[in-house]
Amino acid sequence: MGALMFQGTGSDVGKSVLVAGLCRALANRGLSVLPFKPQNMSNNAAVTQDGGEIGRAQALQAIACRVAPHSDMNPVLLKPQADSSSQLIVHGKVRGTMGRNFREARRPLLKEVLESYARLRARCDIVVVEGAGSPAEINLRAGDIANMGFARAAHVPVLLIGDIDRGGVIAAVVGTRTVIDPGDAAMIHGFIINKFRGDPALFEDGYAQIEALSGWRGFGVVPWLAATARLPSEDAVVLERPTEQPGDRIVIASPILPRIANFDDLDPLKLEPAVDLVMVPPGQPIPASAALIILPGSKATIADMGFMRAQGWDIDILAHHRRGGLVLGICGGYQMLGRTISDPHGIEGNADGIAGLGLLDVDTVLEPVKALRAVRGRALDANLSGYEMHMGVTSTANHPFVTLEDGRVDGAVSTDGRLMGSYVHGLLASADMRRALLARLGAQAGGADYAASIDRALDDIAAALEQHLDIDAMLALSATAGA
Secondary structure, eight states, X not given: OEEXXXXXXXXXXXXXXXXHHHHXXXXXXXXXXXXXXXXXXXXXXXXXXXXXEXXXXXXXHHHHHTSOOOGGGSSEEXXXXXXXXXXXXXXXXXXXXXXXXXXXXXXXXXXXXXXXXXXXXXXXXXXXXXXXXXXXOXXXXXTOOSSHHHHHHHTOOEEEEEEGGGSOHHHHHHHHHHHSOHHHHTTEEEEEEEEEOSOGGGGHXXXXXXXXXXXXXXXXXXXXXXXXXXXXXXXXXXXXXXXXXXXSSEEEEEEOOTTEEOGGXXXXXXXXXXXXXXXXXXXXXXXXXXXXXXXXXXXXXXXXXXXHHHHTHHHXXXXXHHTTOEEEEETHHHHHHSSEEEOTXXXXXXXXXXXXXXXXXXXXEEEEEEEEEEEEXXXXXXXXXXXXXXXXXXXXXXXXXXXETTSOEEOEEOTTSOEEEEXXXXXXXXXXXXXXXXXXXXOOOOOOOHHHHHHHHHHHHHHHHHHHBOXXXXXXXXXXXTO
16 A cells, blocks of 8 residues: 655654554554654664564554564664763664764665665555654754655655644644755645644634645644553653642652653553652652652663762662662662662763662673563562663672563562562563552552553544544555655
């Protein structure tokens, strides 16, 4: 059938969710669908069936398509590890670091992007493509492989998504048409208005004005979808949004580190009626009311450990521990709980090291080979499954936290059971594991199935898109890809 690409008037306009919802809608129609994002920048990643890693959003979109994630779905992934450098992942594997030379260094990657796209297109009826950022960022157009650079090279028609909730959507859509190259503008065949609250009839005039001023036809207005809150997010900007005020529920707190990674590890806790998950922004103390502090993953563990001390969060954590509170560290957070973190190869930048919190008797050395594997095991007498994604080697603990089904052990736990660390991402997605953990806090788990919750949310979003978008016209447009 072909392919269709969705680009946005800016970041966080809802591209990832709409692509996931459309993938599920098309799959529900009986079509063979695969997702694709030429280039992504995110520290939230997932392990693929071919032993690589891709952006978390593309893994979610694969779930929407009811297929296993594959590295071809996101051939270029940039994982920021400093203000001016990112780890470069190509076809699921670490290829090095990109710094200020990014614009020039990405040019040769277009060939590999197109190879991945061709393999996907040969496997399915339709490829649903997600852009990155916005094509209106014309200062980044030269050498682009994420938006129009890909669309024009692969001859894939584009729909533009505008976010009305942030305001200025008429200017955002029409302004995009005004600033981009005419050849790029010719690739765009229409627009979608996303995140509309209230009666859509109130926007009929605005919708018509966008069509008249841009020359593009509208493909629909998508309402604000409550189901999106039940999906894992890829963009750390969501962590800065207000959360509910704690009531009678137990508080689980997690500091928002500058290079926080795979923070969707915490999402399953939002399903628990007994839990208030509090994400602590910089400048705020970790609440003394917390029963459990979770230190999440980090793409720059040494730098984030230094940031934690600068915020005074290390003092909060140590005081929490002295009061009898529980602490769980996942991946980089596990490394921070140990005595030392060393980087002799300069994996994260400079070849240096830093003292950890010293709560667990382990030491970590960062190594150039990344561990990427799906795992199953047991901890706290509960079953769990997840994946490893780390470049650190941590000394074997006297009391490992997780026993893996392949015979290995992982992580560390203190003799009193109040300090726990593990390299296993996704362990909280197990209802059995959440039950065991909350029991230690004196709370009862709700037993919700996290995977089933995501699947229901995707079906709800797909149903809304079928109602509010002209999907038949989208399919007709997708058939022109490659023409």
